[in-house]
Structures are given as C-alpha cells and as structure tokens.
Amino acid sequence: MWKLALMAGIALAGVGGGTASAQVVAIDSGRVEGATEGGISSWKGIPFAQPPVGDLRWRAPQPVKPWQGVRQATAFSNDCMQIPFARDAAPLGTPPAEDCLYVNVWRPAGAQPGDKLPVMFWIYGGGLVNGGASPAVYDGSELARQGVVLVSFNYRLGRFGFFAHPALTEANEDNGLLGNYGYLDQIAALDWVQRNIAAFGGDPNNVTVFGESAGGGSVSMMMASPMARGKFHKAIVMSGGGRRLRAELPVRSEAGPDGEDAGLGFAQWAGVEGTGPEALAKLRALPAEKVVAGIGIAQKPVAPSSGPLVDGFLLQAPPPDVYRAGNAAPVPFMAGANTADIGFAPPAEGDLFEARFGQFAQQAREAYAGFDGKELEAAINADAGMVEPARHMVQQMTKAGQPAWHYRAGYVPQAMRAEWPGLPHATEIPFFFKTIEARYPGETTPEDHAMAATMSAYFVNFAQTGNPNAATLPQWPVYDDESRPVMLFGMSEAQGGPDPWRARLDVTEAASEQRAAAGE
DSSP: OHHHHHHTOOOOSSOOOSSOEEEEEEETTEEEEEEEETTEEEEEEEESSOOOOGGGTTSOOOOOOOOSSEEEOBSOOOOBSOOOOTTOSSOOSSOOBSOOOEEEEEEETTOOTTOOEEEEEEEOOSTTTSOOSOOGGGOOHHHHTTTOEEEEEOOOOHHHHEEOOHHHHHHOTTTTOOEEHHHHHHHHHHHHHHHHGGGGTEEEEEEEEEEETHHHHHHHHHHHOTTTTTSOSEEEEESOOOSSOSOOEESSOSSSOOHHHHHHHHHHHHTOOOSSHHHHHHHHHSOHHHHTTTOSTTOOOOSOOOOOEEOSSSOSSOHHHHHHTTOSOOSOEEEEEETBOOOOOOOOSSOHHHHHHGGGHHHHHHHTTTOOHHHHHHHHHHIIIIIHHHHHHHHHHHHTTOOEEEEEEOOOOGGGTTTOSSOBTTTTHHHHHTOHHHHSTTTOOHHHHHHHHHHHHHHHHHHHHSOOOOTTSOOOOOOOTTTOOEEEEOSSOEEEESOTTHHHHHHHHHHHHHHHHTTO
C-alpha cells in the first residue's frame, strides 16, 4: 500500500500554506470574491440561474441578472428543496430551499486565466430526490490540488425538478422544454462552465463530467442529449445503472401513461383543479413543503410523482437506447460500480435462478456457486442493477469506436471492515475525491489514504488526457469485448486485468439481453 501512495504522486499545482486570503474573479454576470487557504482557491454559491421560485417554478433556468460591485462567494448556497434522510452517506451541509441554483469552483491557488487546466464537473446523486453540492465528501480541494479545476452545483429535485401538467404544456413558456427541469439545470450549469471557467484558469475545451448514482444517470443523460453535445469532452459514470433508467415516459401521450398523469394526480391531491392558467398559478403558489411532500429516499409517497421524461428536446429517447444505437456522445468514457452495490427487484416467486435468469438458470447457479440466502439475492440484484450495466455501457462505447475503461471499487476502509463484506453504494466517492477524513474522521489509516490517492489519481489522469494511466500507476487496460478486462480497486492493491466476476456478469448480460428482446 505504501507503494500505491508513492505511485499515485502527482505534481501539485500552485500549492502553498498560509491563512485565507481574498480572490476576486470577473465572470459574465459580475465579480465574485472567494478565498484561498492551504494552496487552494475556492468560490462557493455563485448563481448560474435566477432563483426558480414564484413564476419561475417549473420553468427552464433563466439567465442570471448581473450585479454591481463584488459578490461574496465564500459559503455554500442552500441545497435544493428536499426532505433529508438520516442515513445519507453524504449528509447535506446547508438547509434545503427552493432558491438553490448555484455553482462552486475550486482551483490551485496559483492558477491564472489562460492556464487551461482540465475541468472536472461533478453531479451528485440521491435518486433525483435527495442530494446537494454542500456535503464535505464532495469538497473539491484535493482534486484541485492535483492540477484540475473542480466544479460542483445544485439542480432541482423531486417534483421541483421533474414535473409535467397540462397547464404547463399549454403555457409552453420555454418552447417545448417541459418536464425535465432538474436536467435543464445541469445543462445550464455546464453552459456556465463554457462561458466562465477560463476566468478561473480552466479549459472549456477539456471538461470531464462525472457523477454517482443518479449523478451517474445524469451523465448518461448528457451522453444522450443533443442539448449537451459538444459541451463536455470526457465522461465517468459511477454506479449509474445503464440498462434501465427513469426516463421512459413521455411528457404527454395519447397512447398510454405519461408525465402529465402524475402531475394531474399530484394537483388533485394538493386541491388544485383544472388545466388552465388559473390552475398553473395555484400550483406555483403552493408552499414548497407541500410540493415536496412524500418525495425522498426515506419517504413514503403521498401523491403521484414522475422522474425524468422523454420530451423530444432534451431527451429524444431513453439514454440506454442511445448507447445501444451507437449515438452517445463520442468522448472517452469510463464506468464502474462497487463490490456491494445496490439493485432492486421484486421478490422472486419460486426458484430465484429460474425467476431471474430463465433459460440461463443453470449457468447462473454455476456462476454464483458459494452464495446463498440474502447474500445471493443481494449479489444477483447488484449485478443486474449496477455492476453489469456499467460494463454494458463500456461495451456500447467500445463498439461505437470510443476508448472506454471499466472499473470495480472494492476497497473497504479499515474502520468499516467489521461491518461491510464489500464496498456499498456511494461509499467509493470519498476515495475518488480524497475526502476520506471527512467521511471517517479520526478513523483513517495510511492504507486508506494510499488507496484514495491511487483512485483519485486515475480520475485526474483521465480528466487531463482522456486516459487514466500514468507511468507511476498500475496499468489499467482499455476495454475490449473479447477479454473484457476490469480495473479492480481491491483490499490491498489496484490491479487491472481479467475480471474474476466475468461468469457472473456474462450470465447477467445474457438474461438482460433476453428480457430486452422480449420487451420487458
């Protein structure tokens, strides 16, 4: 592990000590003042759109109104409106509010406009109903210390971010941009990067989008959306699914269920009747607490809601279909999952293998030999939900002629080895961000830090060059569909090569392809 720490060494850019000092940068909406401390300059709470409140609720993000003087940008804004939950692996650092469309930037202190540092654009997860940019494990300081500019931001969640209703469709205030307001926020933040990141020393022509869970699914949205095309240049999907995403219903359809059905159901629950301008005004006047009711990872639903919608503009087809057609953004690509990731499936009726794998049941029994009980079902569900879909996306990008890399994170921090048999969903993030001390304060070991340095270095290399490899790191083989290699971040080392889980993933792939062919 000490070798890993040495191999992961990257020259620091603009690092120095000292107390905090002011940093003023001019952007397209005005001047912002951040702070420099410990060799890193940061700006927090910069607006990238007008507050989406009042008449701007359920509107595409609107341009920021310029300000005079210097705006203080040294503290996070409110995270977007949601109901936080106690077991969040990345607990919020600010109270949620509807006024939340703000961006944050970290850079090496010595960076100057024109330096053209690589940009890493982080999209948080949380099921599109929870999450924010303020959690300590998302702090961008340690990535910036390795010579990149790190950008994070907030986007609308739950019914604030994904909502359709006939009154909105009729008003058509944003020329067809309906339903996917949270995704529109993400693209607006990416547009902000294109316009402004050079002022912070970043390169708008070298932007890597990366995200975990729903953030990984959001990266897939960008890979599929014509509205994001050309605005980023590399992509990383972390435990983001990849075969079935919540973007399968249209905004409006005469043939079957659609997003407007959910919107009408919520309006009825909230006591709002009608489908005209008066109904829309009443919906926009609802207290935020009523709009958010029953929406959250730990909440029991009280009224209908929808997720992302195929709107014909931002999304013309579900992202998995775009990958399959070879039409995803033509950029270097990386995807992976964790060794104890999550997956969801209804309880199996009868034999588990017959229910999950059909004609491939015997092959699956052999592939999963050694598992039983709840551990068996958890492994099957995780492979189907996160682990194999990550490989599937890498496969599709490879078929489309793009270089792609597959990983699996399995290093369990020392503090959790008595509780975790593998690395659970979302717990890889502090390693790639090098923020493990924020996640496990006072409990980290030199081995933990060495692995974090290694994992983080691969991501930074990828952002810099489009290839995660460097002479100082173990070789990570580019993916090919014959040998199907993987980079394993294991309990003692990082090692690239043949996948020890290949039999499991191959039978999961076969069953998934069979279901897809049957239209299931």
